[in-house]
Amino acid sequence: xxxxxxxxxxxxxxxxxxxxxxxxxxxxxxxxxxxxxxxxxxxxxxxxxxxxxxxxxxxxxxxxxxxxxxxxxxxxxxxxxxxxxxxxxxxxxxxxxxxxxxxxxxxxxxxxxxxxxxxxxxxxxxxxxxxxxxxxxxxxxxxxxxxxxxxxxxxxxxxxxxxxxxxxxxxxxxxxxxxxxxxxxxxxxxxxxxxxxxxxxxxxxxxxxxxxxxxx
Numbered sequence: 001x002x003x004x005x006x007x008x009x010x011x012x013x014x015x016x017x018x019x020x021x022x023x024x025x026x027x028x029x030x031x032x033x034x035x036x037x038x039x040x041x042x043x044x045x046x047x048x049x050x051x052x053x054x055x056x057x058x059x060x061x062x063x064x065x066x067x068x069x070x071x072x073x074x075x076x077x078x079x080x081x082x083x084x085x086x087x088x089x090x091x092x093x094x095x096x097x098x099x100x101x102x103x104x105x106x107x108x109x110x111x112x113x114x115x116x117x118x119x120x121x122x123x124x125x126x127x128x129x130x131x132x133x134x135x136x137x138x139x140x141x142x143x144x145x146x147x148x149x150x151x152x153x154x155x156x157x158x159x160x161x162x163x164x165x166x167x168x169x170x171x172x173x174x175x176x177x178x179x180x181x182x183x184x185x186x187x188x189x190x191x192x193x194x195x196x197x198x199x200x201x202x203x204x205x206x207x208x209x210x211x212x213x214x215x216x
Contacts, residue, residue, distance in 0.1 A: 002195065003163075003196070005198070007041075010045055012162060013045055014047070017045055020178075025156075026049065029130055031045050032055065032056040032130065033053065034133040035201075036202070036203070038132050038134050038161075039055065041132055041133070042132035043209040043212065052122065053209070054121075056149065058142075059108045060140070060141050061074065061104055071097065074105055075144040078151075081140070081147065111203070124153065129157050129158070135161055135194060137168060158178045160179075164179075164183070166185075166186065
């Protein structure tokens with residue numbers, strides 16, 4: 001199954017999560033989207049679960065010679081999380097990536113200011129926190145997000161995405177109480193290939209989605 005767009009994927013994912021909610025395993029849900037792409041999916045989930053929506057800004061640390069190749073990630077003010085196996089394979093050290101980390105941290109802070117504005121960060125204590133992205137390839141970004149959430153003492157942490165590589169889904173089971181992926185294609189190549197429309201979202205798209213759910 002190929003999703004038409006992120007909204008379609010979000011509605012399909014929301015249907016699955018509603019089933020879990022009706023079982024009583026998602027008490028006091030709060031939805032955290034990984035922007036930008038995850039916001040369009042998470043908006044549909046938050047609506048279906050009647051849950052508040054917020055963002056968890058995480059930035060991928062890309063290899064210097066190929067930015068799309070994620071070798072690590074940062075969430076909030078946390079220390080960078082690196083994939084040691086990937087670093088070894090590429091012959092990279094954490095010290096060599098320091099300029100990349102600093103650049104991504106600046107962008108992370110810019111996005112936080114833009115998206116949150118004067119709103120305080122949500123209190124995650126005793127909540128079921130559902131972290132939503134539009135898809136998981138390596139899983140390194142989601143892993144940094146989940147560890148950041150876990151440190152804030154939620155009751156339960158759920159990772160939800162329309163599509164995941166089998167490797168990412170397996171990796172993240174050690175980080176979340178539940179991992180919900182609608183599709184885990186054995187021939188996974190890229191998240192965008194699972195969508196008919198996969199345009200880049202803007203800061204304004206994120207702010208619109210957050211505004212639409214601000215009444216929770």
